[in-house]
Amino acid sequence: MVPPFELLTTIRSLRSGARRALALAIGLLAAAPVGADRPPIPVVATIEPLGMLVRELGGERVAVTVLVPPGASPHTFEPQPSDLTRLGDAQLLVEVGGHFDAWIARLRQAASNRTPVLTILTLPGLEPLPAETAPPDARPAAPASATDPHVWLDPLCVRDVIAPALSARLADLDEPARAFYAAHLASFRSRLTELDHEIRAQLAGPRRSYVAFHPAWRYFGARYELDEIGVVERWAGEGPTPRELASLVTAAEKARIPAILIEPQLDPRVARTLAREFGATVVLVDPNGDPADPERTRYLDLMRWNARAFARALGGSEP
Ligand SMILES: [Zn+2]
Numbered sequence: 438m439v440p441p442f443e444l445l446t447t448i449r450s451l452r453s454g455a456r457r458a459l460a461l462a463i464g465l466l467a468a469a470p471v472g473a474d475r476p477p478i479p480v481v482a483t484i485e486p487l488g489m490l491v492r493e494l495g496g497e498r499v500a501v502t503v504l505v506p507p508g509a510s511p512h513t514f515e516p517q518p519s520d521l522t523r524l525g526d527a528q529l530l531v532e533v534g535g536h537f538d539a540w541i542a543r544l545r546q547a548a549s550n551r552t553p554v555l556t557i558l559t560l561p562g563l564e565p566l567p568a569e570t571a572p573p574d575a576r577p578a579a580p581a582s583a584t585d586p587h588v589w590l591d592p593l594c595v596r597d598v599i600a601p602a603l604s605a606r607l608a609d610l611d612e613p614a615r616a617f618y619a620a621h622l623a624s625f626r627s628r629l630t631e632l633d634h635e636i637r638a639q640l641a642g643p644r645r646s647y648v649a650f651h652p653a654w655r656y657f658g659a660r661y662e663l664d665e666i667g668v669v670e671r672w673a674g675e676g677p678t679p680r681e682l683a684s685l686v687t688a689a690e691k692a693r694i695p696a697i698l699i700e701p702q703l704d705p706r707v708a709r710t711l712a713r714e715f716g717a718t719v720v721l722v723d724p725n726g727d728p729a730d731p732e733r734t735r736y737l738d739l740m741r742w743n744a745r746a747f748a749r750a751l752g753g754s755e756p
């Protein structure tokens with residue numbers, strides 16, 4: 438949208454006949470503001486971060502519903518058949534894909550649901566990392582082999598792959614507003630570039646090693662050259678074995694880790710006990726965001742919040 442003062446300047450610089458025609462055109466535009474021509478497009482996302490991205494790119498032209506509720510871990514989320522009804526008349530379902538939110542595919546299949554789907558992990562240009570490989574005796578929920586789903590935690594992957602794909606899909610559903618989506622995408626991408634620079638500066642210290650609660654930060658770590666030296670839970674929601682705990686303590690002591698990362702969606706008690714074991718603290722990070730906290734409601738704010746937490750968890754200088 439051209440700012441009003443620029444329009445005014447343009448009008449003043451035109452000769453009077455053209456001026457009247459332009460003023461009339463602007464009047465018509467003002468009478469039909471963006472979005473007034475039809476109700477917002479209903480879009481459903483499996484998890485909050487994908488919902489955030491759709492809101493960022495679609496603004497008032499979309500109405501987003503997120504299936505996994507705030508505070509729940511997508512890994513341990515157990516959907517009910519009623520979650521399928523929440524798809525309602527959605528024109529698009531956005532899912533991560535792979536094993537991560539496969540529950541929605543199962544629900545849809547059972548009900549022959551035909552909502553069109555955008556699957557993030559299969560987008561062209563995305564370079565998925567392998568997930569933890571489950572041992573043969575793991576519970577059935579742990580996949581034998583899989584892709585690491587936490588790709589939204591790399592801001593440059595969001596900028597270069599995820600946001601352009603989401604924006605293009607929304608524009609296909611809302612043809613008359615192509616320019617609107619193009620403008621929102623361009624603005625969001627440039628803010629993601631700024632975010633990337635900020636995070637780089639924030640995490641520029643000499644310390645690179647961290648202990649995660651669950652392996653959510655490998656894309657983030659690959660982008661910002663951080664080393665995950667261990668995790669408390671190899672699969673979110675599955676407590677570590679005594680042997681895993683012992684080797685984690687050894688690794689964390691060796692690397693002089695000052696803090697263990699914990700997450701709002703997963704029980705932090707083991708991490709707290711573990712941190713006490715080698716004189717470390719715990720620091721809260723959040724891969725999913727929380728609509729109830731203004732600092733974690735929008736994607737860019739959430740990632741800034743996480744970068745600050747990482748900076749604290751890594752510690753300021755070498756011991
Ligand atoms: Zn996760």
